[in-house]
Amino acid sequence: MLIIEDNQELARNIRDFLGREGYICESSETVEGATEKLTLFQYDCILLDIGLPDGSGIGLLNLIRSEHKESNVLIISAKNALDDKIIGLEKGADDYITKPFHLAELHARIRAVYRRKNLGGTNIVEFNEISLNTDTFEARVAGKLLDTTPKEFDLLLYFIVNKNRVLSRQAIAAHLWGDYTDNLANFDFVYQHVKNLRRKISNAGGLDYIGTVYGLGYKFNSHQDG
Amino acid sequence: MKLTTKFTLWYFAIMLVVLLTGGYIVYYEIQDKISRVEVARHQRLNDLIAEQVRRGGDYSNSPTRKRATVTVIPADSVPRGGSSYYTRGIDWNPEFQVNEYRLMVTSYYQIKGQYYRITTYSFIPSFYQLLPGVVDSFKWILLMLLVLVIVSAGLIPKYILAPFKRTLKVIQSFDVKQHSAIRLPQTRTSEFLELNVFLEKMTEKAREDYQSLKEFTENASHELQTPTAIIRGKLDLLMESDIRDEQAILIAEMQNALERLSRIHSSLTLLTKLENQEYDGSSPVCISVLARGILDSFDELIEMKSLRLDAKIAEKVYVPLNPALADLLLTNLVSNAIRHNEAPAGERGWIMVNLAKEGLMISNSGREPQVPVMELFERFKKGNPGGDSIGIGLAIVRQICDLTGFTIQYQFHDGIHTLAVGFTDRVPASRLLQNLGLPLHHVKTVT
Numbered sequence: 273m274l275i276i277e278d279n280q281e282l283a284r285n286i287r288d289f290l291g292r293e294g295y296i297c298e299s300s301e302t303v304e305g306a307t308e309k310l311t312l313f314q315y316d317c318i319l320l321d322i323g324l325p326d327g328s329g330i331g332l333l334n335l336i337r338s339e340h341k342e343s344n345v346l347i348i349s350a351k352n353a354l355d356d357k358i359i360g361l362e363k364g365a366d367d368y369i370t371k372p373f374h375l376a377e378l379h380a381r382i383r384a385v386y387r388r389k390n391l392g393g394t395n396i397v398e399f400n401e402i403s404l405n406t407d408t409f410e411a412r413v414a415g416k417l418l419d420t421t422p423k424e425f426d427l428l429l430y431f432i433v434n435k436n437r438v439l440s441r442q443a444i445a446a447h448l449w450g451d452y453t454d455n456l457a458n459f460d461f462v463y464q465h466v467k468n469l470r471r472k473i474s475n476a477g478g479l480d481y482i483g484t485v486y487g488l489g490y491k492f493n494s495h496q497d498g
Numbered sequence: 499m500k501l502t503t504k505f506t507l508w509y510f511a512i513m514l515v516v517l518l519t520g521g522y523i524v525y526y527e528i529q530d531k532i533s534r535v536e537v538a539r540h541q542r543l544n545d546l547i548a549e550q551v552r553r554g555g556d557y558s559n560s561p562t563r564k565r566a567t568v569t570v571i572p573a574d575s576v577p578r579g580g581s582s583y584y585t586r587g588i589d590w591n592p593e594f595q596v597n598e599y600r601l602m603v604t605s606y607y608q609i610k611g612q613y614y615r616i617t618t619y620s621f622i623p624s625f626y627q628l629l630p631g632v633v634d635s636f637k638w639i640l641l642m643l644l645v646l647v648i649v650s651a652g653l654i655p656k657y658i659l660a661p662f663k664r665t666l667k668v669i670q671s672f673d674v675k676q677h678s679a680i681r682l683p684q685t686r687t688s689e690f691l692e693l694n695v696f697l698e699k700m701t702e703k704a705r706e707d708y709q710s711l712k713e714f715t716e717n718a719s720h721e722l723q724t725p726t727a728i729i730r731g732k733l734d735l736l737m738e739s740d741i742r743d744e745q746a747i748l749i750a751e752m753q754n755a756l757e758r759l760s761r762i763h764s765s766l767t768l769l770t771k772l773e774n775q776e777y778d779g780s781s782p783v784c785i786s787v788l789a790r791g792i793l794d795s796f797d798e799l800i801e802m803k804s805l806r807l808d809a810k811i812a813e814k815v816y817v818p819l820n821p822a823l824a825d826l827l828l829t830n831l832v833s834n835a836i837r838h839n840e841a842p843a844g845e846r847g848w849i850m851v852n853l854a855k856e857g858l859m860i861s862n863s864g865r866e867p868q869v870p871v872m873e874l875f876e877r878f879k880k881g882n883p884g885g886d887s888i889g890i891g892l893a894i895v896r897q898i899c900d901l902t903g904f905t906i907q908y909q910f911h912d913g914i915h916t917l918a919v920g921f922t923d924r925v926p927a928s929r930l931l932q933n934l935g936l937p938l939h940h941v942k943t944v945t
Contacts, residue, residue: 279724285731372727372760375734423798438737440750442757464802487746488737488753 274313275299276306276329277321277348282371286319289375290382303327310335315343317382322349322360330359337364344385348373374443376434383433399432399494401478413478423448424469431482431492440489466490501659506651513643521636528632529625533601536622537584540603544582544616548607551614567617571606576613581606591621599624661685665694672701674708675776712774719767726760765890769877772823772897782816783824789853792828799836805862806848815855817921819902827898828858830891831917835862842913856925857904861916871908871915907931 273295277283283299290297298313300306303326310318310332318336322329329347336345347360347368357368366385369378387395387406395406401414409425411418420428430447431439441459448465470482481492547566550557557563577583582605589600602619664683672680680701682694733753741749771777789811800807817824832851841847841863852859873879875896880889892908895917899906905920907927920927 279728281728282724282731285728285735288735289731371723372730372756375731421798440734440737440753442753443734461799461802465798485737485746486743487750489750 273297273317273319274306274309274315275319276324276332277301277319278324279321285375286378290379293379301325303329303332306332307335310339314340317344317346317386319378319382320345320347320365322347330363333360333363333365344382344389346378346381346385348378374440374446376430376437376439376443377447380430380433380447397429397432399435402428402432402473404429404432413473413476416476418472418476420469420472423465424472427465427469428473431490435481435492435494438485438488438491442489444489502651502655505655506647509647510644513640513647517636517640517643521632524636525625525629525632528628532622532628533584533586536601536620537603540584540601540618540620541582541605543618544603544605544607547616547618548605548609548614551607551616552609565619567615569615569617571613571615573613576606576608588624589619589621594621658687661687661690662693665690665697669697669701673778674704675778676705679705708774712776715767715770715774719763722763723760726756726763730756730760762890765894768826769890769894769897772894772901775901777820777823777901782818783821784814785817785819785824785828785858786811786813786815786853788821788824789828789851789858792825792832793851796832796836799833800849803836803839804846805836805839806846807851808848809851809853811851811853812855815853815921817902817904819898823898823902827895827919830895831858831860831919834891834895834917835860835915838862838864838915840865856922857918857920857927857930859916859918859930861914863913864910864915866913867910867915871910874908875906 273290275283275286275297277286277299278301280301283301287297287299295317298309298315300309301324303324306324318340320329320332320336333345336343345365347357347365349357349360349368349370360368366389367381369381384406387397397404397406403412404410404425405412406429409420409422411420411425411428426448427444430444441462444462444466445459448462466482470480473482474480481494483491483493485491543562543566547557547562547568550560550562551568582603584601584603586599586601588597590596591598591600598621600619601622602617604615604617607614607616661683662685668680668682680698682698685691685694730753733749733756737746737749789809793807793809819827832849835849839847839849839862845863847863850859850861852861867874869879874889875892877893878889896906898904899919903923905927907918907920907930909916909918909931916931918927918930920930
């Protein structure tokens with residue numbers, strides 16, 4: 273994975289977080305450096321910041337699209353400008369994320385993009401007895417169909433993608449309701465959703481993977497004893 | 499009033515003054531001229547008679563003597579100085595048996611040592627008889643001028659004001675967001691030229707100011723979002739390290755504050771963008787479909803708060819609004835109604851959405867706000883100071899309404915909050931509040 277981001281601290285955050293997931297990350301702070309790396313190596317996924325010190329990331333998109341047809345490109349931008357978004361997606365970026373984002377959100381987006389492009393049709397995310405079909409939005413526990421609402425499905429997918437990570441209530445709310453969660457007392461709703469989801473999974477005979485982390489939020493534990 | 503109409507009216511006023519004075523002058527000139535001509539004629543006649551007297555002989559039947567009187571006078575009754583004078587006035591005309599205006603010229607002569615007074619007269623048209631003629635001719639002149647002025651008022655300004663109209667057209671379509679300077683038409687009229695130069699300068703300045711403001715907003719946005727993103731990332735990472743419970747609480751509190759910061763910032767940036775009118779595109783958007791979609795997306799939240807939703811959405815309501823803004827408007831209104839929904843103990847909260855061609859009304863049960871309701875549209879004003887919200891949602895709603903020309907009203911009455919948005923000028927929000935008033939049964943519902 274190549275992280276093209278001029279802010280070193282932010283790049284390090286991303287590298288640290290994704291590194292723990294087992295991604296091999298390289299980063300570049302300039303258009304020039306990125307161009308060099310792109311001509312030398314192949315990347316599965318490219319995170320591209322639009323505002324770089326020596327030029328716009330949009331220009332790099334052209335290079336990426338001509339040389340690296342297989343790479344997934346995710347644009348990171350501080351400008352929540354619609355223009356950037358539209359141009360970026362038109363020029364062949366796969367998704368767009370606006371600063372400030374939660375790292376778990378970035379991870380979920382990367383995985384979603386990767387799923388869309390690389391698994392070719394079989395959009396099934398599996399974890400132990402749980403399997404999620406991201407096309408039909410069907411969740412199954414040990415083959416049994418779960419009656420989940422779209423938000424619950426989304427939440428479960430988010431948990432599984434970011435398993436063994438502490439997910440703050442803020443991150444979950446931002447994931448479920450997007451940028452304009454402003455007007456919602458969303459933490460109560462997060463609690464409700466998590467509660468309902470846990471109940472539905474255990475009713476279907478699944479293990480209770482989702483744990484509460486004191487004060488912070490929730491965590492999907494893959495190492496469950498039972 | 500149109501410029502041409504104004505000019506025409508002024509022309510009329512000036513013309514009237516000029517014609518009246520002109521008429522007066524003409525009248526007196528004619529009167530004067532006639533008198534002079536007559537006097538000259540009679541003087542010549544008097545001279546002729548004097549000549550006849552000098553020659554001697556009987557001329558009493560001569561046509562020259564028809565209206566002449568020749569009198570021998572003593573030398574001392576000859577007036578000193580002038581040898582001739584004239585009088586005029588109304589007198590009896592025996593030929594026509596009518597009183598007429600008479601001009602009489604009296605001349606004095608010294609012939610062969612004797613003094614003669616010769617008087618001749620004639621009847622001339624009275625000045626009062628002239629007057630109607632003068633008035634009549636001026637009436638025709640006035641009429642002709644009127645017709646000409648009206649016709650030219652219709653035609654000439656079209657030609658003279660053409661460059662002005664073209665300038666106006668360019669200015670009306672001017673948009674501070676446009677990338678190129680405006681191009682105004684060439685003109686030889688110096689006033690219009692001046693105006694064009696001024697407009698070109700001013701619009702250029704407006705464009706530059708807008709650009710720099712936009713750049714500032716974008717830079718501020720960029721510069722603030724990056725550090726916020728860093729802090730958020732660090733906290734995400736910190737959360738996963740081995741921490742004690744007290745530390746977890748501290749991190750959670752930081753997360754909360756950060757969330758607020760980021761929300762305030764993005765909302766303010768959005769407001770600035772709205773103020774700068776960066777969202778254009780006012781092709782009609784079907785708000786009915788949008789409203790249904792948004793209500794669907796809030797379905798779960800509504801259910802979780804066990805609210806009752808009563809939506810009456812008319813089909814195919816189109817409003818001229820940027821789709822992103824329409825979405826923002828509805829989302830803010832609906833989420834506001836959900837968030838601040840509070841029913842009295844033992845009752846179930848409810849939301850009523852009513853979308854019609856004229857406008858949108860959203861009502862919900864709720865507690866009495868602690869500030870006057872219309873103040874809730876101001877930034878950072880909250881009905882409930884202790885709440886989680888940052889108090890900017892309604893400011894955004896109002897900004898969108900102002901931008902689109904919608905009217906908006908907020909009313910609190912008897913435990914019911916009602917927000918009305920009027921889509922057209924004809925039916926303002928205040929009318930909506932009166933006409934589409936709430937059916938009372940909603941208030942009394944008990945679970």
